Amino acid sequence: MINGKTKLFAIIGNPVSHSLSPAMHNAAFAELGMNCAYVPITATNIKETVAGLRHLGFGGASVTVPFKEEVIPWIEDVDPKAVTIGAVNTLVFDHESQGVPARCRGYNTDWIGSNRALYQAIDLHGATALVLGAGGAAKAVAYGLVHSGTVVTLANRTMEKAVTLASELQCAAISFDQLPTHSADILINTTTVGMSPHSDRSPIPAELLPHFRVVMDIVYAPLETRLLREAKSSGCKVIDGLDMLLYQGAEQFSLWTGTEAPVTVMRKALERALDIH
Ligand code: NAP
Numbered sequence: 113m114i115n116g117k118t119k120l121f122a123i124i125g126n127p128v129s130h131s132l133s134p135a136m137h138n139a140a141f142a143e144l145g146m147n148c149a150y151v152p153i154t155a156t157n158i159k160e161t162v163a164g165l166r167h168l169g170f171g172g173a174s175v176t177v178p179f180k181e182e183v184i185p186w187i188e189d190v191d192p193k194a195v196t197i198g199a200v201n202t203l204v205f206d207h208e209s210q211g212v213p214a215r216c217r218g219y220n221t222d223w224i225g226s227n228r229a230l231y232q233a234i235d236l237h238g239a240t241a242l243v244l245g246a247g248g249a250a251k252a253v254a255y256g257l258v259h260s261g262t263v264v265t266l267a268n269r270t271m272e273k274a275v276t277l278a279s280e281l282q283c284a285a286i287s288f289d290q291l292p293t294h295s296a297d298i299l300i301n302t303t304t305v306g307m308s309p310h311s312d313r314s315p316i317p318a319e320l321l322p323h324f325r326v327v328m329d330i331v332y333a334p335l336e337t338r339l340l341r342e343a344k345s346s347g348c349k350v351i352d353g354l355d356m357l358l359y360q361g362a363e364q365f366s367l368w369t370g371t372e373a374p375v376t377v378m379r380k381a382l383e384r385a386l387d388i389h
Contacts, residue, residue, distance in 0.1 A: 114149055115147070117147055118147050118148065118149055119146075119147065119148045119149075119171045120148070120149055120150075120151065120168070120169070120170045120171065121137060121148060121149070121150040121151075121170060121171055121172050121173060121174075121368060122150065122151050122152070122153045122165060122170060122173045122174070123150070123151075123152050123153065123173065123174040123175075123176060124153045124155045124158075124161050124165070124173050124174070124175055124176070124179060125154070125155065125175065125176030125177055125178070125179060126154050126155055126156065126177075126178065126179075127154060128152040128153065128154050128176065129152065129154070131152055131176065132332075132357065132382050132385045132386060133150070133152075133174055133176075133357075133361060134150050134151065134152055135381045135382065135384065135385035136357075136358070136361050136378045136381050136382050136385070137150035137361065137364075137365065137378075138150050138381075139374075139377050139378055139380070139381035140361075140365055140373055140374050140377060140378050140381075143374045143377040144369075144371065144374060146369065146371075148171070148369075153173075155179065158179045158182050158183050158186065159185075159186050161179075162183065162186040162187070162203070162216065163186075165203070165205065166205055166213050166214045166216060167213055169205075169207060169214070170205055171204075171205060171207075171368055172202065172203055172204045172205055172364070172367065172368040173202075173203040174201060174202060174203075174361075174364060175200055175201050175202065175203060176201070177248070180199035180200060180201055180248060181198060181199050181200075181248075183200050183203070183218065184198075184199075184200055184218065186216070187200060187203065187216045187217065187218035188215050188216050188217070189215070189216070189217045189218070190217075190218040191217070191218060191219045191220065193219075193220060193223070193255070193259075194218055194219055194220035196255065197220045197222075197223065197251055197252050197255050198251065199220055199222070199248060199251065199252065200218035200219065200220055201219070201220055201221055201222055201360065201364075202218065202219040202220070202221050202363075202364045202367060203216055203217070203218055204216070204217040204218075204219070204367050204368060219363075219364075219367060220252060221360040221361075221363035221364050221367070222249065222252035222253070222256075222356070222360050223252040223253065223255045223256030223259065224256065224359065224360060224363045225355075225356040225357065225358070225359035225360025225361070225362075225363065226252060226253040226256045226257075226300075226328075226330070226356045226359075226360075227256040227257070227259075227260055228355075228359035228362075228363075229328060229351050229355035229356045229358075229359055230257075230298065230300075230326070230328060230351065232351065232355070233326045233328075233349045233351055234297060234298060234325070234326045234349075236257060236260035236261065236262045237260055237261040237262070238261060238262075238263075239262045239263070239297040239298060240262065240263045240264075240265075240296040240297050240298070241257050241262050241263070241264050241265070241296050241297065241298040241299070241300060242264075242265050242266075242267060242294060242296040242298070242299050242300070242324070243257070243264060243265070243266050243267070243300050243302060244267055244268070244299070244300065244301045244302060244303050244315050244316065245266075245268055245301065245302035245303040245315075246266055246268035246270070246273035246274045246276075246277045247273075247302065247303070249302045249330055250266070250268070250277065250302040251277060253300055253302050253330065253356075254266060254277065254281050254283065255281060257298075258281050258282070258283060262298070263283075264281065264283040264284070265283065265284045265285070265286055265294065265296065266278050266283060266284070266285045266286075267285070267286050267287065267288055267290070267291060267294075268285075268288075268303075269288060269303070271285070271287050271288075274286075291316060291320060292320060294323065295323035295324065296323070296324055297324070297325050297326060298324065298325070298326045298327075298328070299316070299321075299323075299324040299326070299327045299328070299343075299348075300327075300328045300329075300330065301315050301316075301327075301328070301329045301330065301331065301337075301339055302330050303315050304331065305331075306329065306331050306337040306338050306339055307331045307333060307337075308333045308334055311334050311337065311338060312338060313338065314337070314338040314339045314342060315339060316339065318342040318345075318346070321342055321343050321346035321348060322346050322347070322348075324343070324348055325348060325349065326348060326349045326350075326351065327339065327340065327343035327348045327349070327350050327351070328350070328351040328352075328353075328355075328356075329350075329351075329352065329353055330353045330356050331353050332352060332353030332354045332357060332386065333353075333386065335352050335353070335354060335383075335386060336352065337352075337353075340352060354379065354382050354383065354386070355379075357382060358375060358378055358379050358382060359375070361373070361378060362375050362378065365378075
């Protein structure tokens with residue numbers, strides 16, 4: 113029940129109507145009996161949107177495409193890890209006293225979500241990983257791996273982007289042509305290949321999948337991508353894209369509430385929302 117004491121949280125992006133995050137966070141608030149609500153906001157101007165949330169008393173927000181980089185100049189305290197990644201996906205507003213505008217802190221929880229999803233299957237320290245893609249998500253995923261002591265190699269359709277990211281993170285880059293001779297403990301797809309409505313595609317030929325022990329696809333629509341189906345048939349442990357989404361959200365929830373997130377309830381809410389989606 114929304115009343116005069118309800119604390120508000122939001123996802124800001126454009127578009128946001130497809131987002132699964134409201135289902136996840138509202139399920140968590142309900143499970144813990146918290147008087148909080150999480151709403152989608154389609155933003156057109158990120159500076160004005162952050163100012164609006166700050167003055168309207170919002171407790172925090174998720175930031176999504178296309179604002180994860182553009183939001184940074186409008187935040188007072190940006191976590192150094194988010195600065196390194198160059199993207200913020202979480203805002204926390206500190207309302208210190210009434211009548212004074214809140215201070216805003218910015219974090220990146222995507223890398224934490226990716227690491228936590230992977231840790232279910234493998235110890236990252238000392239492991240080797242091949243990351244497909246060099247876009248926004250790849251940056252957070254690869255940062256998380258390097259941060260945990262994994263030896264990372266990047267491969268991207270546009271080779272120059274992989275080389276640039278690899279030099280930023282001090283890891284290696286290879287071309288798609290070199291994939292047949294590469295092997296690693298972990299393979300992660302961070303490209304959009306395999307995403308609905310092109311779910312018949314996979315970013316890597318099935319015959320190369322025995323080169324990996326654990327395969328994670330961060331695409332979550334469909335939940336079982338062609339890559340994951342073929343990896344399972346090749347005997348790999350597989351991790352779907354909802355786990356990264358879940359754990360990055362769980363970290364946001366803790367930053368906002370100081371409480372451990374009810375991840376089982378949140379995962380179920382995500383699955384239900386994906387079915388409706
Ligand atoms: P992005 O910045 O636009 O990057 C897209 C990546 O896909 C680039 O590396 C691009 O390569 C590659 N790509 C696109 N079409 C390709 C093709 N036909 N063949 C080979 N590579 C291709 O997107 P993003 O924000 O990183 O998101 C990527 C995916 O991750 C999306 O599906 C998104 O929904 C998902 N995601 C999931 C989570 C989660 O929590 N599970 C979080 C964030 C994102 P080029 O550089 O050559 O164009």
